[in-house]
Amino acid sequence: MNQTVYPNCHGLRGAITVPGDKSISHRAVMFGAIAEGVTTIEGFLPSEDCLRTVACFRALGVEIVEDGCHLRVVGKGFAGLTEPMEVLDVGNSGTTLRLLLGILAGRPFHATLVGDASIARRPMARVTRPLKEMGATIDGRKDGQYAPLALRGRQLTAHTYASPVASAQVKSALLFAGLQAEGTTTVSEPYVSRDHTEQMLNAFGVELQRNDSHVSISGGQALQAQSINVPGDISSAAFFLVAATLVPNSEVILNNVGVNPTRAGVLNVLKEIGGEWTLKDEQLLGGEPRGNIHVRHAAQLKPFHISGEQIPTLIDEIPVLAVLATQIEGTSVICDAAELKVKETNRIATVISELTKLGARIEETEDGMIIYGGTRLHGGIVQSHGDHRLAMALAVAALIAKEEVMIEDSEAVDVSYPSFFTHLSRLSSR
Ligand SMILES: O=C(O)C1=C[C@@H](OP(=O)(O)O)[C@@H](O)[C@H](O)C1
Numbered sequence: 451m452n453q454t455v456y457p458n459c460h461g462l463r464g465a466i467t468v469p470g471d472k473s474i475s476h477r478a479v480m481f482g483a484i485a486e487g488v489t490t491i492e493g494f495l496p497s498e499d500c501l502r503t504v505a506c507f508r509a510l511g512v513e514i515v516e517d518g519c520h521l522r523v524v525g526k527g528f529a530g531l532t533e534p535m536e537v538l539d540v541g542n543s544g545t546t547l548r549l550l551l552g553i554l555a556g557r558p559f560h561a562t563l564v565g566d567a568s569i570a571r572r573p574m575a576r577v578t579r580p581l582k583e584m585g586a587t588i589d590g591r592k593d594g595q596y597a598p599l600a601l602r603g604r605q606l607t608a609h610t611y612a613s614p615v616a617s618a619q620v621k622s623a624l625l626f627a628g629l630q631a632e633g634t635t636t637v638s639e640p641y642v643s644r645d646h647t648e649q650m651l652n653a654f655g656v657e658l659q660r661n662d663s664h665v666s667i668s669g670g671q672a673l674q675a676q677s678i679n680v681p682g683d684i685s686s687a688a689f690f691l692v693a694a695t696l697v698p699n700s701e702v703i704l705n706n707v708g709v710n711p712t713r714a715g716v717l718n719v720l721k722e723i724g725g726e727w728t729l730k731d732e733q734l735l736g737g738e739p740r741g742n743i744h745v746r747h748a749a750q751l752k753p754f755h756i757s758g759e760q761i762p763t764l765i766d767e768i769p770v771l772a773v774l775a776t777q778i779e780g781t782s783v784i785c786d787a788a789e790l791k792v793k794e795t796n797r798i799a800t801v802i803s804e805l806t807k808l809g810a811r812i813e814e815t816e817d818g819m820i821i822y823g824g825t826r827l828h829g830g831i832v833q834s835h836g837d838h839r840l841a842m843a844l845a846v847a848a849l850i851a852k853e854e855v856m857i858e859d860s861e862a863v864d865v866s867y868p869s870f871f872t873h874l875s876r877l878s879s880r
């Protein structure tokens with residue numbers, strides 16, 4: 451499917467509630483499945499990725515009643531999971547695959563995990579290697595580094611693992627495995643990645659120790675079913691935060707957006723460069739802060755330089771931050787972001803190739819990009835490459851371009867934000 455997005459010259463205006471947080475929605479289903487009792491989930495994100503997680507857990511014998519954004523998961527503990535009769539297909543979802551590996555590593559049965567062409571290119575050794583060291587048997591393409599993967603779980607032994615990458619997916623997989631292991635498992639990472647798993651472990655009654663970028667968990671703890679209220683996804687809100695900041699005369703309210711500090715780096719960047727947003731009606735539920743973000747057009751923006759510990763807090767927002775940088779006078783720099791190369795696409799390469807088609811001036815570096823700003827973008831035909839974040843970033847670029855932009859394979863947005871184009875046209879209508 452192709453979607454044409456027209457330049458917006460009158461401003462984005464109105465209020466929307468962005469859909470539920472993708473990271474928290476996946477975890478809510480997983481935690482519900484391994485807890486004892488009935489977990490209810492409000493604000494679940496019914497997007498392609500999260501529905502893959504639901505389908506995988508149903509294939510593992512878990513009863514899940516789904517009614518749009520409201521879910522009921524009947525958990526019977528880790529022991530309630532049963533050997534799947536079918537292949538577990540995670541589609542496009544890296545979170546589903548990596549976290550499932552951690553859960554299944556300790557189960558005494560066989561499972562085969564597959565995904566789409568993008569998943570088959572994403573590195574899995576970062577999870578499979580430490581899980582094998584804990585006792586699981588995992589094999590797959592290229593010596594077990596890539597999906598499809600075949601796994602046989604075992605009684606695991608605890609591990610102390612220093613992850614070379616700051617990745618919530620690696621950390622979460624090892625915490626799920628650690629919960630099933632004998633002894634205490636510790637995971638550390640170079641910088642703190644999103645901590646939704648740690649927050650949810652606390653909410654489900656599990657004790658863990660956290661110290662800077664180290665997390666330790668003792669095996670054998672049981673989880674008690676909970677009621678989970680999923681906040682809106684800051685990664686989805688980011689497209690409208692940037693769009694409203696850039697398009698003159700914009701004033702937008704984004705209701706109930708999750709603002710967990712390990713995740714909301716985009717808000718800090720916007721504040722530092724002169725963006726105009728405020729957070730109202732802040733609330734803390736299940737360890738996850740959320741609030742209504744009021745954002746409006748900002749005329750004077752300064753270029754930015756993002757690196758190091760900031761990167762994990764805004765990793766999925768970099769495509770839209772690159773669009774933002776094309777409009778700021780001066781040079782913006784993104785570094786220490788080599789992880790972008792192993793997302794749904796190589797997001798350094800695809801962001802540069804597609805924005806260049808609209809006239810942007812961006813230079814690729816080893817671990818990021820240098821964006822020469824102050825460019826008036828022009829119209830054109832661009833490709834999502836099947837990457838949801840890229841499709842939505844390109845739609846934001848179209849709003850500030852001189853002519854219309856046609857986005858090819860725009861249905862990629864269904865992975866995380868199926869109502870994206872509906873929300874865009876609602877905010878764009880006068
Ligand atoms: O744990 C999660 O829910 C996620 C972690 C991040 O990936 P990494 O763990 O690979 O950094 C992020 O890019 C992804 O969209 C979701």
Ligand SMILES: C=C(OP(=O)(O)O)C(=O)O
Nearest residue numbers: 542543544545766793794
């Ligand atoms: C990288 C992403 O997700 P995942 O790793 O779950 O595919 C994303 O949503 O941008």
